Amino acid sequence: MREEIDVFHDLRRRLCSGEFAYGTKLRAEALRKDYDCAASTVRENLLRLSELGLVDFQEQRGFRMPEYAPERQHDITATRIMLESEAACRAMRQGGVEWEAQLSAAHHKLSHIESRMSARGMTEELLRLWSAAELEFHQTLLSACGSPLLMELHLIVYYRYRQVNIEADRALTDLAENIEEHKNILDAALTGDEDLMRRRIYEHFKRHLVLGESAQTTTLVSLAG
Amino acid sequence: MREEIDVFHDLRRRLCSGEFAYGTKLRAEALRKDYDCAASTVRENLLRLSELGLVDFQEQRGFRMPEYAPERQHDITATRIMLESEAACRAMRQGGVEWEAQLSAAHHKLSHIESRMSARGMTEELLRLWSAAELEFHQTLLSACGSPLLMELHLIVYYRYRQVNIEADRALTDLAENIEEHKNILDAALTGDEDLMRRRIYEHFKRHLVLGESAQTTTLVSLAG
DNA sequence: TTTATGGTAAATCACGAAATTATAAGAAAT
DNA sequence: ATTTCTTATAATTTCGTGATTTACCATAAA
Numbered sequence: 328m329r330e331e332i333d334v335f336h337d338l339r340r341r342l343c344s345g346e347f348a349y350g351t352k353l354r355a356e357a358l359r360k361d362y363d364c365a366a367s368t369v370r371e372n373l374l375r376l377s378e379l380g381l382v383d384f385q386e387q388r389g390f391r392m393p394e395y396a397p398e399r400q401h402d403i404t405a406t407r408i409m410l411e412s413e414a415a416c417r418a419m420r421q422g423g424v425e426w427e428a429q430l431s432a433a434h435h436k437l438s439h440i441e442s443r444m445s446a447r448g449m450t451e452e453l454l455r456l457w458s459a460a461e462l463e464f465h466q467t468l469l470s471a472c473g474s475p476l477l478m479e480l481h482l483i484v485y486y487r488y489r490q491v492n493i494e495a496d497r498a499l500t501d502l503a504e505n506i507e508e509h510k511n512i513l514d515a516a517l518t519g520d521e522d523l524m525r526r527r528i529y530e531h532f533k534r535h536l537v538l539g540e541s542a543q544t545t546t547l548v549s550l551a552g
Numbered sequence: 553m554r555e556e557i558d559v560f561h562d563l564r565r566r567l568c569s570g571e572f573a574y575g576t577k578l579r580a581e582a583l584r585k586d587y588d589c590a591a592s593t594v595r596e597n598l599l600r601l602s603e604l605g606l607v608d609f610q611e612q613r614g615f616r617m618p619e620y621a622p623e624r625q626h627d628i629t630a631t632r633i634m635l636e637s638e639a640a641c642r643a644m645r646q647g648g649v650e651w652e653a654q655l656s657a658a659h660h661k662l663s664h665i666e667s668r669m670s671a672r673g674m675t676e677e678l679l680r681l682w683s684a685a686e687l688e689f690h691q692t693l694l695s696a697c698g699s700p701l702l703m704e705l706h707l708i709v710y711y712r713y714r715q716v717n718i719e720a721d722r723a724l725t726d727l728a729e730n731i732e733e734h735k736n737i738l739d740a741a742l743t744g745d746e747d748l749m750r751r752r753i754y755e756h757f758k759r760h761l762v763l764g765e766s767a768q769t770t771t772l773v774s775l776a777g
Numbered sequence: 778t779t780t781a782t783g784g785t786a787a788a789t790c791a792c793g794a795a796a797t798t799a800t801a802a803g804a805a806a807t
Numbered sequence: 808a809t810t811t812c813t814t815a816t817a818a819t820t821t822c823g824t825g826a827t828t829t830a831c832c833a834t835a836a837a
Contacts, residue, residue, distance in 0.1 A: 356788075366821045367646070370789085374596055378603040380704070387828060389789065406701045409638065476631045476712075479605070480705050487701075579818080590792045612798055614819060710819085 334362050335372045342381045342392065344454075345418055345493035349395040353382060380487050393490070397537045400491045404535040407488050410481045413526050414469035415512075416521045422471025427517055433467040436460050436511045441506045449499055458489075463510065468516065492535055501534065559587050560597045567606045567617065568711055569679075570718035574620040578607060578774045583736055605712055618715070622762045625716045629760040631712050634704045637753045639694035640737075641746045647696025652742055658692040661685050666731045683714075689734065693741065717760055726759065 338358070341347065355369040362369065377384035383391040393399070418426060435462040442452055462485065469478055495501070508531040515524040563583075566572065580594040587594065602609035608616040618624070643651060660686040669678055687710065694703055720726070733756040740749040 352788095354788075367790090367823090368821065371596060371599055371820095373690060375599050375603045378600045387789065388830095402699050402701045406705070409702075413634065474627050474631060476605075476627045476709070477634075480631070480708070483705070484701070581818080592793085592820090593791060612819065614799095 332362055334364065334368060335375060336498070337362070338350055338369075338372055338376060339354065340380060340458075340485060342376065343458075343489040343493065345497055347392040349382035350393055351392040353390040353392060355390070367370075379483055381490055397492070401538040402482060403487045403491050404532050404537075407484045408529055408532050409467065410477065410484060411465065411532075412519070412525045414472040414474070414477050414481060415516070415524050415528060417473060417477075418469055419516060419519055419521060419524060421473050426471040429468050429470070430513060430516055432466075433464040434509060437509060438465045441502065441509070444499065445502055445506070454496070468512065470497070488535075495535065507532075557587055559589065559593060561698060562587070563594075563597055564603060564606060564711060565683075567601065568683075568714040570722055572617040574617055576617040578615040580615070581771060598608060604708055606715055620716070621718050626761055626763040628709060628712045628716050629757050629762075632706070632709045633754055633757050635702065635709060636690065636694065636757075637750045639697040639699070639706060640741070640749050640753060642698060642702075643694055643696035644744055644746055644749060646698050648652065651692075651696040654695070654742055655689075655692050655738060658685070658689040659734060662689045662734060663731065666727065666734070669724065670727055670731070674722070675718065679721070713760075720760065730756075 347353065353373060355366040355373060358369045359366045373382050373390045374384065376382040377390065381393075383393050437457075440453065440457050440460050444457060465485070466478070466482075469481060472478065489496070508527070511527045511533060512524070515527045572578065578598060579693045580591040580598060584591045598607055598615045599609065601607040603617065606618075608618050660757070662682075665678065665682050665685050669682060691703070691707075694706060697703065714721070733752070736752045737749070737756060740752045
């Protein structure tokens with residue numbers, strides 16, 4: 328890799344792409360070659376990413392890809408469900424026809440890519456397109472919620488979610504269900520039924536809730552209440 | 553200031569203390585003198601703080617204290633109400649006697665400091681003690697929620713809340729109400745009534761919801777549902 | 778086999794100088 | 808008078824290095 332790649336965004340992408348195994352040491356001195364820049368530039372960006380929870384940082388001990396932990400996966404997923412439900416429901420209240428149209432458009436693009444994936448299998452290029460389209464769909468879903476901060480927090484959690492569910496994305500095991508779930512979320516949005524939206528969002532993410540009953544109950548309760 | 557002050561934590565404190573007016577430029581070259589370190593060390597920490605939203609950063613244009621905006625204050629406050637309500641209610645479900653005891657203890661310490669403030673007025677030292685005690689009280693309130701990520705997000709919002717409400721803290725206008733409100737939150741926690749807790753939390757923060765009815769309705773609705 | 782100890786290699790951190798870029802001020806042109 | 812260009816100054820970002828700290832591994836002691 329040469330010439331003017333934004334280190335921050337590219338590192339964030341790689342951290343969520345499965346390129347680094349959990350717990351891998353991230354050496355600024357090694358990564359600099361990928362970007363043709365100084366080690367301290369890489370260090371700066373690793374520090375920023377550590378503030379977002381995508382990199383583990385310990386003083387005098389450098390940077391690491393976070394270790395995998397099922398409780399972490401569960402926590403991230405449950406938190407994403409909460410934020411996304413809350414924001415989506417607010418968007419349903421406040422967003423008008425314009426929002427519905429944008430969401431339709433975003434779903435159409437996403438759906439197109441997912442069909443391709445299901446037909447001709449996965450490539451690096453296709454995964455990248457899908458990542459962008461999937462993020463755009465979910466961000467559009469929340470875009471009319473009226474709270475920039477809520478969307479900012481969602482984005483923080485979104486990347487952590489991607490990072491901790493890397494395998495799930497690469498294996499196309501659940502692709503068919505995924506397509507269906509995105510469609511169901513779109514439908515709920517057009518219906519205007521908030522409880523339905525909450526259920527659909529929960530259905531979309533629940534396979535990554537890996538902990539036992541008692542912990543899941545928390546989510547279910549807050550879904551009911 | 554000399555000798556081994558943690559730049560990150562001290563800068564965060566100062567950013568939330570009212571030392572810098574909104575929009576003030578933050579020059580690494582100037583701040584270095586306060587910590588007796590190199591400008592690039594300050595820069596690293598300003599970058600990290602910008603990732604948390606406490607500093608505005610634009611490439612090639614340096615760092616600034618964020619501009620004040622009423623919508624921002626409202627958004628931050630509303631988001632804090634949402635996160636704190638959600639986490640506090642989960643804590644009520646999961647936290648047992650141990651949690652109640654810890655919360656009592658934290659409230660007692662906070663209450664002691666608030667009494668002093670109300671009797672003898674404010675000093676720099678007292679403000680610092682109050683800051684720590686108030687944070688500890690609110691963190692203890694959420695500590696049994698079972699979600700480290702939710703608490704992490706709360707902490708991000710907490711510091712932004714402090715930053716955007718600096719004046720309110722320094723002026724002791726609402727001190728009496730504040731004392732009462734903290735007490736009310738503690739009582740709600742011991743009662744175990746989740747709806748009551750949500751109302752008490754809302755009462756505690758509502759004075760910083762500066763926008764008109766329609767925006768506030770959002771919060772009220774999610775409080776009812 | 779386990780636990781200490783020491784030495785070596787490697788990585789991290791802080792630093793200030795060098796290069797790049799923005800900003801401001803003044804001159805020329807419309 | 809207003810705009811555009813030019814130049815000078817200031818601020819920001821990048822970079823390579825030296826000093827410090829940590830990790831690793833081999834060897835010795837328990």
